[in-house]
Amino acid sequence: MKVMAIVLAAGQGKRMKSKLYKVLHPVCGKPMVGHVLETVKEAACERTVVVVGHGAEAVQSYVGNEAEFVLQERQLGTGHAVQQAESLLGGEQGTTVILYGDTPLVTSGTIRALLELHERKKSAATVLTAVVPNPQGLGRIIRDESGLVQGIVEQKDCSEEQTAITEINTGMYCFDNAKLFDALKQVKNDNAQGEYYLTDVMGILKNAGETIEAYRASDFAEGIGVNDRVGLAEAEQLMRARIVRKHQIAGVTVIDPAATYIEADVVIGADTVIYPGTMLRGRTSIGEDCVIGPQADITDTTIGSGVTVKHSVTAEAVIGDESSVGPYAYMRPGSKIGARCKIGDFVELKNAELGDDTKVSHLSYVGDAKVGKDVNIGCGAITVNYDGYNKSITEIGDNAFVGSNVNLIAPVKVGDGAYVVAGSTITHDVPAGDLAIARERQVNKPAYADKLRARARARKDNAGKQ
Ligand code: UD1
Ligand code: CA
Numbered sequence: 001m002k003v004m005a006i007v008l009a010a011g012q013g014k015r016m017k018s019k020l021y022k023v024l025h026p027v028c029g030k031p032m033v034g035h036v037l038e039t040v041k042e043a044a045c046e047r048t049v050v051v052v053g054h055g056a057e058a059v060q061s062y063v064g065n066e067a068e069f070v071l072q073e074r075q076l077g078t079g080h081a082v083q084q085a086e087s088l089l090g091g092e093q094g095t096t097v098i099l100y101g102d103t104p105l106v107t108s109g110t111i112r113a114l115l116e117l118h119e120r121k122k123s124a125a126t127v128l129t130a131v132v133p134n135p136q137g138l139g140r141i142i143r144d145e146s147g148l149v150q151g152i153v154e155q156k157d158c159s160e161e162q163t164a165i166t167e168i169n170t171g172m173y174c175f176d177n178a179k180l181f182d183a184l185k186q187v188k189n190d191n192a193q194g195e196y197y198l199t200d201v202m203g204i205l206k207n208a209g210e211t212i213e214a215y216r217a218s219d220f221a222e223g224i225g226v227n228d229r230v231g232l233a234e235a236e237q238l239m240r241a242r243i244v245r246k247h248q249i250a251g252v253t254v255i256d257p258a259a260t261y262i263e264a265d266v267v268i269g270a271d272t273v274i275y276p277g278t279m280l281r282g283r284t285s286i287g288e289d290c291v292i293g294p295q296a297d298i299t300d301t302t303i304g305s306g307v308t309v310k311h312s313v314t315a316e317a318v319i320g321d322e323s324s325v326g327p328y329a330y331m332r333p334g335s336k337i338g339a340r341c342k343i344g345d346f347v348e349l350k351n352a353e354l355g356d357d358t359k360v361s362h363l364s365y366v367g368d369a370k371v372g373k374d375v376n377i378g379c380g381a382i383t384v385n386y387d388g389y390n391k392s393i394t395e396i397g398d399n400a401f402v403g404s405n406v407n408l409i410a411p412v413k414v415g416d417g418a419y420v421v422a423g424s425t426i427t428h429d430v431p432a433g434d435l436a437i438a439r440e441r442q443v444n445k446p447a448y449a450d451k452l453r454a455r456a457r458a459r460k461d462n463a464g465k466q
Helices: 033-043 054-064 078-083 108-120 177-184 200-207 229-249 448-465
Strands: 003-008 047-052 066-073 095-101 125-130 140-143 149-153 167-176 210-218 259-261 278-281 298-301 312-315 341-345 348-354 359-362 363-373 383-384 394-398 407-409 411-415
Touching: 003 078, 033 047, 033 054, 033 095, 033 108, 047 054, 095 108, 095 177, 108 125, 108 167, 108 210, 108 278, 108 359, 125 200, 125 394, 149 200, 149 210, 177 200, 200 210, 200 348, 312 341, 407 411
Parallel strands: 003 047, 003 095, 047 066, 125 210, 259 278, 278 298, 298 312, 341 359, 348 363, 363 383, 363 394, 383 407, 394 411
Antiparallel strands: 095 167, 125 167, 140 149, 140 167
C-alpha cells in the first residue's frame, strides 16, 4: 500500500506572540515541523505534502526538498487545509497520514501502529486518539455503547455530556486517499466556528457505511500540539527527557537528566559520562569513554573518544582522542585539535589547528594558527593575528617551544623544534632549531630598591603635610 502524508502548517500561531512562524520554533534545537517530517520519513511515507499559509516562504525554505508544498491562502479550517493537497494527491491510490506541523512529539512507532490498525481493519479512516487529563479545547471522540467510533465533536459544538469525554482527537489520522478527498467535498462550515472541519470527514464516512477506527496512543504526550510558549517549554521538556533516555539506553551515563540538554541530532558513544549543566547542540558528535561537563556548552563539535571537556564552550570545533579541554576554555569555530592535546584554563582558540600532543595549558589566545605536533605554548602566550584590518596566520612547527607571555605577531612562522624564550615579542620568522629572544636585556641596580622606597615615602609624607 502506498503511504503518503499531509502536514498541516498554515495556521498563524498567534498565541506564540512571535516574529518566528510557529512551526519553525525549535524544540530541542530543531524546528517543530522538522521533527514531524522526520517522523513521517521514518514511517516510510512516499510522498509528503506540507500545507503552508502564514510564513509560507520561511517554512518552504526550511523544509526545502524534503516535501512538496501547497498554499492555503486563507485559513478556513483543517478540512479546507487538507483539501488544498488535492491538486497534488487527488489522483493517488493508497493511505494518507495527516499530521500537524506543531505536534513535534509524535513518534514514527505510533504512526506505524496507526497505519497497521488502519490497514488491518480495512478502514476508510483511523484517528489517533489519547486520553488526557484536561481535554479543554480539543475535539472529543464519540463512541457508541459497544465502543465503536461514531465521529468527532469539537469542544465548541459539544453537548454537556460530550464535554465530559476525556478521549480526544490528537488531530492525526490515516485515510483512504480517494475516500478522503471525496468526503471533503461534502464538508460544510455550519458549525460554531464557521470552519471546514476535517473531523467532519469521520462522520461523513461513517454515514456512508464505511469503517472508521480509532487508535489510542499509550502516551498522551505524543498528541500535544504547541500553541504558546508554555506549550513550547512543555514539549521541550518531554522531548529532552526522551532524548536523554535514548542515550542512557545506548550506554551513556547522564548524571542528572533534568540538568542536561541534548539536542535531537547529537550522537554520543557508550560509556561517556555527561555531568550536569551540559548543553550538547546541533550536529555535535561525541565518542566513547568521554567525560563531558559539568557545565560544557558544546555546539556542532566533533569529539573523539576518551576526551574530557569541563566548564568550557566549544562551537564548530574538532577535538581528537584523549584530549582534555578546560576548565574555562573557549574553542571557537575552526578550532581543530589532534589527539592527546591539552587546552587548559582561560585558553581561547579560533580557526586554529593543533597537532597531536600539543599543549596550551593556561591563559592563551591562539587564533588563525597552524600549530604542529608536541608543541608547548606557555602561559599567557598569544598570537597577534589582527592589525585592525587584516587577519594573519601564525605557523608553529612540530616540537617547538613557545615560552610564557610570548607575542607572536602574525604573519610569522616558528620552525620545527625552535625555542622562543618567555616574554619575547616575535615579529620575524624563527628558523627550525633556533632560539629566539626578543626582549630588553635585564639590568640590576644594586641596593636600589631601598633608595626607591625612601624616595617614595618622602613624597607621601610631603603630600600629607600640605
Ligand atoms: C483540531 C481538531 C480537534 C483536535 C485538535 C488537536 C478540527 C476541526 N479540530 O482543533 O478535533 O482535538 O486539532 O490539536 O480539525 N491549520 C491549517 N489551516 C487551517 C486551520 C488549521 O493549516 O485552516 C493547521 C494549524 O496550523 C495547526 C493544525 O492545522 O497546525 C490544527 O489547527 P488548530 O486550529 O490548532 O486546531 P483546532 O481546529 O483547534
Ligand atoms: Ca492546535
